[in-house]
Structures are given as structure tokens and as C-alpha cells.
Amino acid sequence: MKMPAETEALSDNALVDEVLAGKRRALARLITMIENQDPAAVDTLSKLYKHTGRAHIIGITGPPGSGKSSLVTKLTTEYRKRGRTVGIICVDPSSPFTGGALLGDRIRMQEHSLDDDVFMRSMGTRGHLGGLARATSDAVKAIDASGKNVILVETVGAGQSEVEIIEIAHTVLLTDTPSTGDDIQAIKAGIMEIADIFVVNKMDLAGADKKVLEINAMLDLDTSNRSWRPPVLMTNARTGEGVEELVDRLEEHHKYLKESGMLEEKGLKRSREELRDIMELRLTKELMSALQGRKEYEAAIHRIADRDEDPYTVAQRLIAEFLADYQKKKKVKRDV
Amino acid sequence: MSSSRKIRVIIAKPGLDGHDRGAKVVARALRDAGMEVIYTGLRQTPEMIVRAAVDEAADVVGLSILSGAHTALFPRIMELLKKEGVENVLVIAGGIIPEDDIPELKKVGIAEVFGPGTPLNEIVDYIKSNVKL
Numbered sequence: 001m002k003m004p005a006e007t008e009a010l011s012d013n014a015l016v017d018e019v020l021a022g023k024r025r026a027l028a029r030l031i032t033m034i035e036n037q038d039p040a041a042v043d044t045l046s047k048l049y050k051h052t053g054r055a056h057i058i059g060i061t062g063p064p065g066s067g068k069s070s071l072v073t074k075l076t077t078e079y080r081k082r083g084r085t086v087g088i089i090c091v092d093p094s095s096p097f098t099g100g101a102l103l104g105d106r107i108r109m110q111e112h113s114l115d116d117d118v119f120m121r122s123m124g125t126r127g128h129l130g131g132l133a134r135a136t137s138d139a140v141k142a143i144d145a146s147g148k149n150v151i152l153v154e155t156v157g158a159g160q161s162e163v164e165i166i167e168i169a170h171t172v173l174l175t176d177t178p179s180t181g182d183d184i185q186a187i188k189a190g191i192m193e194i195a196d197i198f199v200v201n202k203m204d205l206a207g208a209d210k211k212v213l214e215i216n217a218m219l220d221l222d223t224s225n226r227s228w229r230p231p232v233l234m235t236n237a238r239t240g241e242g243v244e245e246l247v248d249r250l251e252e253h254h255k256y257l258k259e260s261g262m263l264e265e266k267g268l269k270r271s272r273e274e275l276r277d278i279m280e281l282r283l284t285k286e287l288m289s290a291l292q293g294r295k296e297y298e299a300a301i302h303r304i305a306d307r308d309e310d311p312y313t314v315a316q317r318l319i320a321e322f323l324a325d326y327q328k329k330k331k332v333k334r335d336v
Numbered sequence: 337m338s339s340s341r342k343i344r345v346i347i348a349k350p351g352l353d354g355h356d357r358g359a360k361v362v363a364r365a366l367r368d369a370g371m372e373v374i375y376t377g378l379r380q381t382p383e384m385i386v387r388a389a390v391d392e393a394a395d396v397v398g399l400s401i402l403s404g405a406h407t408a409l410f411p412r413i414m415e416l417l418k419k420e421g422v423e424n425v426l427v428i429a430g431g432i433i434p435e436d437d438i439p440e441l442k443k444v445g446i447a448e449v450f451g452p453g454t455p456l457n458e459i460v461d462y463i464k465s466n467v468k469l
Contacts, residue, residue: 025421028393036341099342100367106388107377113384120391124342124372 012040016047019146024119027146031121034142035135045138048145053267055087055144055151056254059169061131061194064157066175067201069108070237072152076112077240078247079150085117087143087151091133094124101125105154119143130164131155137168137274166194167273170266171253173246175199176215178207192218195230196253199246203234228256287322343371343467345396348385349378350413353403358430358452362398365456366463371396382409386416394425395467399446401431406441414445424468430454 018026033041058075060068069090076086090105101124112118121139128134132155143151155165165172174195200211215232231249235242257263291297300318303309347363349356356378363373374392376385389397397417399410410429417425429441430450438449447466450459 025390028391032344032393094372095367095370098368098370100370101372102363102367103372103374104377106374106392110377110380110384113387122372122374122392126342 012043012047015044019044019048019142020051022147024146027119027142028121030142031135031139034138035123035126035133041138045141048142051145052141053144055140055148056171056250057140057144057151057153057169058250059153059155059165059172060175061155061165061172062157062175062199062201063177066157066177067235067237068154068157068175069105071173071175071199071201071235071243072105072154073109073111074235074237074240074243075152075247075250076109076118078243080112080115080117082247084149085147086112086119087140087146087148088118088120088154089123089136089139089143089151090120090154091123091125091131091136091156093156094126096127099126119146119148125156132164132168140168163194167270170257170263171196171250173197173199173250175201176211177202178205178211196228197230197246197249198232200232200234201237203236203242208234227260228253287319290322290325291318341469343396343463343469344392344394345371345373345398345463346376346385346388346392346394347373347398347400348376348380348388349400350380350382350385350409351401351403351405352379353401354378355402356400358402359398359400362400362430362456362459365460366398369460369464371463382412382416385413386420386422389417389422389425390420395469396426396428396463399427399429399431401429401433404432406431406433407437410441410446411444417445426463426467428459428462430459 015026015030019030030041030044033044060072060075062068072088072090076088079086088109090103092101092103092105094101103122103124105122106113106120109120112120121143123133123136123139125133126135132153136153140151140153153165153169172194174192174197176198178200198215200208200215202208212232212234219229219232233242233246233249235246237243257266297318300309300314304311304314345366347359347366349359359375363375366373374388374394376388380388385397385399388394397413399406399413401409406429414427417423417427427446428448428450429446433441433449433451441449448462450462
């Protein structure tokens with residue numbers, strides 16, 4: 001594959017400077033490079049890293065059709081009213097068969113499409129599970145470095161286990177609508193447990209009060225002594241009703257995180273996970289490139305399939321060999 | 337093409353007509369051809385379309401129009417794209433566009449115009465062989 005044109009046209013440093021200056025075209029290009037796993041993206045991100053960690057990152061998750069995109073639009077309106085700049089990432093599913101995607105979240109965000117202080121990007125999952133795309137976390141960093149105060153990340157609205165958002169968001173907002181499911185839905189594990197704020201959207205529909213009661217009842221049963229009890233709010237994302245209070249609560253949660261030391265704690269946890277993920281990825285890559293195409297490797301796979309060897313022993317042996325080789329190479333380097 | 341390099345396409349309806357059946361059919365076909373299609377919805381101004389092309393780092397912009405305002409709107413869109421420094425993007429059009437208008441549109445930078453009845457795979461193939469990745 002030849003290098004994408006954008007990396008030829010802009011040197012790393014120029015791209016870093018332009019992203020830091022908040023140039024939206026540079027930011028958009030960098031996100032594309034991240035999505036395409038362009039090696040130059042890693043260099044750029046490592047230079048931008050020290051400029052990240054300033055934005056309040058908010059995840060919006062919930063079932064399809066519960067009004068996530070509309071709510072993101074109204075949240076943006078309210079944050080802009082309060083003088084905050086906003087970055088938005090909306091994740092939609094990619095087809096597992098063709099890899100294609102129809103990304104339709106811009107349709108509902110037209111009212112901000114000409115605001116220079118709002119940057120909005122649509123993203124396909126490209127085969128990644130968990131409710132986000134693989135590129136989402138790095139794209140958030142890029143937007144953070146570009147100086148946006150608040151970053152809204154809307155997940156794929158698929159099901160009950162799209163919980164990856166807690167890894168990157170400071171505050172997770174869970175949307176639901178009246179009359180979805182019975183009260184058992186509210187005590188299932190997974191997505192209900194990750195919310196910092198619950199929103200019952202479409203409050204004009206019948207059953208909204210009941211839904212609020214059910215969620216509150218579930219929260220009453222929580223024995224885990226959390227010092228933040230997630231508030232349960234009602235909104236109408238079409239008219240904007242309830243959104244002002246929602247933003248008050250979002251800001252309150254951010255303040256709570258800062259004052260309780262939780263923000264620092266979350267950051268540390270995030271850094272630990274991120275470092276581990278990057279090392280895992282790199283190690284796997286090195287290991288596989290050392291093994292790929294080697295006769296012993298292919299032979300071992302056949303022996304496993306024939307039940308002459310078991311995969312556990314083979315894995316242990318191959319890793320031991322790889323590490324020994326790695327040590328040797330390091331030694332040679334040191335001796336030179 | 338590497339599987340990690342996806343073609344990103346904006347499908348937009350500039351102007352005031354409210355008919356987007358054709359745009360949606362094309363969007364679906366491009367999706368099924370493995371592209372990432374960002375559908376912006378109805379009644380887009382040239383400014384909104386260009387902003388979407390910039391933020392989404394689009395490789396292709398597909399404009400669908402039935403109102404007859406193409407001779408006014410398309411040149412404006414091309415002018416704004418140039419102003420924003422977006423020059424690598426492939427701009428194509430579809431809808432009701434009289435033959436006589438096509439040369440003028442091509443002069444301002446619209447790469448191709450696909451009229452009613454164009455087989456969908458013709459559009460897919462055209463994009464795949466002309467997109468500047």
C-alpha cells in the first residue's frame with residue numbers, strides 16, 4: 001500500500017502544530033490516519049500526548065432509537081450556550097460482511113454544522129466490538145489536544161454489553177425510553193451498572209415516570225456504598241426539555257470526580273490499561289512477525305490439528321524460543 | 337487497496353427539494369460495496385456540505401439534486417471546497433440534471449454526472465477507479 005496522500009503532504013510536525021492550533025482539517029486528517037492505522041499517526045499522537053487530558057469526556061450510550069444523537073445535539077447546544085467548545089464522535093456499526101457502513105448521525109446534528117467551535121466526526125466500528133471503534137480512544141485524544149473543552153462520544157446503540165465506553169469516558173450517560181422492557185431489565189448486569197447519570201428520554205410518552213421509578217428502585221438496591229448516586233433525569237431531546245438540568249448534573253459529576261480524587265484515579269487506571277494494551281499489541285505483532293511463514297510454526301499447527309501435540313505446550317515453547325531469540329539479539333546489539 | 341483504507345463518501349442533498357429516495361438507494365449501494373457513507377440529510381447549504389467534507393475527511397462527495405438549482409449550487413460548493421483547501425476530493429452528482437448543463441458543471445470540477453436509471457454498480461466502479469486515496 002502506498003502512503004496516503006495526507007502524510008506526504010504534511011510533515012509530522014506541521015500536522016502536530018495545526019492540530020494544536022485547532023485547525024479542523026488537520027484534526028480530520030489525523031483521525032483518518034488513526035482509523036487507517038497509518039504508522040505516522042502514532043508519531044503524531046506521541047507528540048500530542050502531553051497536550052491531552054484537559055477535556056471532559058462524556059460517553060452517551062443506550063439502546064438504538066432511544067434518542068442518543070438528538071440528545072448529543074441538544075447537549076451541544078447547552079454547552080455552547082455556556083461558552084464551552086465541543087467535539088463529537090458518533091460511532092455506528094460497520095457491516096461484518098462488506099466492511100461498509102452507513103453513518104447517519106450528522107442528519108440530526110445540522111444545527112451545529114456551521115459552528116466553528118463544534119467538531120463532529122462519524123466513525124464506523126470496522127469490526128470492533130464493545131460499542132466503539134478501535135480508533136475512538138485515539139481520536140478522542142486528538143480532539144482533546146485540539147483544545148475542545150467537552151468531548152461527547154456516542155456509542156453504537158446495540159445491546160447490553162457495550163461497556164467499553166467506561167474506559168475512555170469520565171462520565172457515562174445512559175439513555176433509555178419509557179416502556180422498554182420490564183423491571184427485570186433494570187437489574188441486569190452490564191450496561192445498567194456503568195451509568196453515572198440515567199436519562200429517560202422521550203419524557204412526553206406514557207410510562208416515563210414509571211421508568212424513572214424502576215431505575216431508582218434498582219439504584220436503591222445497590223449495596224456498593226458508592227459516594228455518587230447516579231441521578232435519574234427525564235428529557236425530551238426533540239424540544240430540549242430537561243437538557244439544561246442534565247448539563248448541570250454532568251458538570252456536577254465532573255466536579256465530583258475532581259474533588260474526590262476519582263478523576264486522578266480514573267486517569268491512572270486508564271494509563272495502566274492503555275499501556276498494557278499497547279504493549280500487548282506490539283508484543284503480539286513482534287511475535288507473529290517472527291513466527292509467520294516459519295516451517296516449524298506451520299508444522300506445529302498441523303501437529304495440533306492431528307492431536308499429536310496440544311496448543312498449550314506449543315504456545316509455551318514458541319514463546320520461550322521467541323524470548324530467548326530476543327535476548328540474544330539484545331546482547332548482540334549491546335556488544336556492538 | 338489495504339483493507340484498513342476505507343473510502344469515505346459524503347452523500348448530500350443541496351438545496352430545497354425534499355426527495356431523497358435516490359440518494360438513499362445510492363448510499364446503500366456504496367455501503368454494500370464496502371465504503372463508509374456519511375449521509376447528511378435534506379436541505380443542505382453548500383457551507384454545510386463543505387463543512388461535512390472537511391470534518392469527515394471525505395474522499396468522495398456525492399450530490400443529489402432534483403430541484404434544478406444545480407447550476408447555482410454546484411459551482412458554489414466547488415468554490416468553497418477550494419477555499420477550504422479540499423482539493424483531492426472526488427465530487428460526483430446525480431438526480432435530474434439536463435444534458436446541456438453537464439459540460440458547464442464539469443468545467444467547475446464536478447467529475448461525473450449520473451442520471452436516472454444509472455446502474456448502481458456503474459457508480460461504484462466509477463468511484464473505485466477514480467477516487468484519490
